[in-house]
Amino acid sequence: MTNQRTIVVGFDGSEEAKRAVQWAAKYAVVRECSLHVVHCSLWVLLSNNRGPVPGVADSGLERAAQKVLEEGLALAQETVPDLEVRTTLLHGTPRDHLARVSLGAEMLVLGSRGLGGFMGLLVGSVSLEMAATAECPVAVIRSDDHPEGPVLLAVDDSGSPAALDDACRFAAATGADLMIVHVLHEPAGYRLLREPVEAYPDAEALLDSVLSQARHKAPGVTVAGELLFDASFSKAVVRASQGARITVVGTKGHGVIKGTIGSTAHAVLHHAHSPVLVSRRRVTTEVA
Numbered sequence: 001m002t003n004q005r006t007i008v009v010g011f012d013g014s015e016e017a018k019r020a021v022q023w024a025a026k027y028a029v030v031r032e033c034s035l036h037v038v039h040c041s042l043w044v045l046l047s048n049n050r051g052p053v054p055g056v057a058d059s060g061l062e063r064a065a066q067k068v069l070e071e072g073l074a075l076a077q078e079t080v081p082d083l084e085v086r087t088t089l090l091h092g093t094p095r096d097h098l099a100r101v102s103l104g105a106e107m108l109v110l111g112s113r114g115l116g117g118f119m120g121l122l123v124g125s126v127s128l129e130m131a132a133t134a135e136c137p138v139a140v141i142r143s144d145d146h147p148e149g150p151v152l153l154a155v156d157d158s159g160s161p162a163a164l165d166d167a168c169r170f171a172a173a174t175g176a177d178l179m180i181v182h183v184l185h186e187p188a189g190y191r192l193l194r195e196p197v198e199a200y201p202d203a204e205a206l207l208d209s210v211l212s213q214a215r216h217k218a219p220g221v222t223v224a225g226e227l228l229f230d231a232s233f234s235k236a237v238v239r240a241s242q243g244a245r246i247t248v249v250g251t252k253g254h255g256v257i258k259g260t261i262g263s264t265a266h267a268v269l270h271h272a273h274s275p276v277l278v279s280r281r282r283v284t285t286e287v288a
Helices: 016-032 063-077 094-101 123-133 161-172 201-217 233-238 265-269
Strands: 008-009 033-042 084-090 107-111 139-141 151-155 180-186 223-230 246-249 276-278
Touching: 008 016, 008 084, 008 223, 016 107, 016 139, 016 180, 016 265, 033 094, 033 161, 033 201, 033 276, 063 084, 084 094, 094 123, 094 276, 107 123, 123 161, 123 265, 123 276, 139 201, 151 161, 151 201, 161 201, 161 246, 161 276, 180 233, 201 223, 201 276, 246 265, 265 276
Parallel strands: 008 033, 008 107, 033 084, 107 139, 151 180, 151 246, 180 223, 246 276
Antiparallel strands: 139 276
């Protein structure tokens, strides 16, 4: 029976992409999803002659691309032997295909350096563009040093409802604790001028509301919260990500042309000490 829920992972044979496939396979099994491994071959940009070399078995640029995809498939199956995995070989740049292929997926997973390697497509370009344009949550796997750590959710003044939805879903599926942080902007040294007993009623009310929603959405999850104080929202989140299983952030961006993913998500993607999930999911009322 085919599983209709799918996690899509981009694979180009790099070490970063290998970590992404392993991470995606492990998460797919706990989410009861199938895995779709996609390789975007760039040879089409260089040559129209991609067939085998006459007299040389198992040769040619097209076969080289197929071998990369087969490597990704083998790695996924080795990581989770019983996982349902399918593969797709596409021709062209990842930006040409990944947003379309991941449409309707549970998640798009990418390595921290980007799908293209030998042609100089650096991290940035692919992961950041997909985080701005994909219509599903996008996980960027920088490292996976704390697989038993908590899920870290950073919320802004809106309460980040879509990110909250995704963080609760992830924590419920993996059995992780959920730590929710909200950052208050304070210039360096500003707290020294304040009365130590002075409260932050609006921020505390916001955090309490988000905590209450999280406990409702994921009743079996241990949920805690903390107000952080920093001159930089993103620096505070990056520091808090140490020891996290994954860091979940929302995005106020509207795509590459209309402002990318927002400065906070951009900075966290580059500097977090954990995998980062940029939430682009429409808010739902239940955690599946």
